[in-house]
Amino acid sequence: MPKPTPLLMTVDVVALSVRPDDGLCALAVRRGSEPHKGRWALPGGFVDKDEPLDKAAARELGEETGVSPRSLELHQVGAYGAPKRDPRGRVVSLAWLTALPASTEVAGGDDATDARWFPVADLLKPRKLAFDHATILKDALALAGRELEDSSFGTRFLPRAFTVSDLREVYEAVWEQELDAGNFQRKVTGVPGLLKPTGRTVQRGRGRPAALYTAGSATTISPPLTRVG
């Protein structure tokens, strides 16, 4: 049994949002220091001593992008630890997924000279993201898709009150497919505790006003939503 080798651990956050003009976007920051200074990367940084891993992810997201919502639902995507993935030495990254409302304003800070929302397709272009962050983003997108199937994760993309159409647009953006509006309506309103009616309605352009809901207490959707219809 050899003496253990210490290593460095970072947390990186894939923060997704569905934005009116650009569709599904992820938050990226421009790196303010080496390595990959000046390139775009996922917000993240080193875990502090005695800091829980999820708290580290929330802290780094806040420091580098100015995002600090009241409650952040963070899902572990996975650990990325290929030996040469970071030129600084052995750095293992723990990736996290979260979703933010489209209204979320971002601003570079700390070690990030800039922070911006990018359509995910842009970020997945070769050599756009530093390190192995494109791989992380791909895995996070897959996880997001699975979360939508059987959890209330989709509501995390939306403001406190939202319509069923708002929620459907989130699903369509993440799943990259259109859904039947009527069937979707029935399905999500039929899950006990998923959506809590507010009694209020909202008018958006033309058409009948839509009922406003808030997220209910249910966190799982059973049976899962399917990606057809």
Added chain:
Amino acid sequence: MPKPTPLLMTVDVVALSVRPDDGLCALAVRRGSEPHKGRWALPGGFVDKDEPLDKAAARELGEETGVSPRSLELHQVGAYGAPKRDPRGRVVSLAWLTALPASTEVAGGDDATDARWFPVADLLKPRKLAFDHATILKDALALAGRELEDSSFGTRFLPRAFTVSDLREVYEAVWEQELDAGNFQRKVTGVPGLLKPTGRTVQRGRGRPAALYTAGSATTISPPLTRVG
């Protein structure tokens, strides 16, 4: 941006097996050194410098339990990094899930004075497992159940050639529920590429001989197997 604090990283492996008398079991080792010397724990240990994380998990499993199958399918369960989880300091554990055939012989080695299969219910008893390994085991069991739904992971519990009943017993053990034999048969044999008939049959006690299959090339089951029926 404070100077990064190095930390220690371990890999821990939840190796599951469905055993004739004990049902669903996990592999545990008796710790040969402090902390928790003499207690049972999941096999695992420190990640070496320049060692990929999955390789570290496979290596530790081999060193501590004597298990070294030609191919090991390892699934990441998650990272566990509560600040006080290990008295040696800041140690983050990355947990992995794998499945082994019931025929797998184990023997303590390296830093483990003993290695044994335990029914999972035993290992989940309070204070049975060292560190936060009971939590890790619970999460790994949940992941195993999900893997069975939509992947070929179940075949990893079985020897190269197996019957549909063998596979069903795996599902019943992991899901903790009985399944209709006829419906299960139809479902799994109907998934294209999941099972490859060998043309041979095997007689087990009474009853009609069962056809032997090997795992096919398909890794996903769509639509997923459901836990009813």
Added chain:
DNA sequence: TCAAAAGTGTTAACTCTACACCCATGC
């Protein structure tokens, strides 16, 4: 001949998809 396990057939219940249709609003 009986019991047991493997494997197939059958059907009623259920679910889902596709689309029709009504509702409530702005223009």
Added chain:
DNA sequence: GCATGGGTGTAGAGTTAACACTTTTGA
């Protein structure tokens, strides 16, 4: 009125759970 999006109704297709039934063996 008419277009548009919200929301409900519904029929046909497809799927599934439950269980009957046949097959093939050991005892």
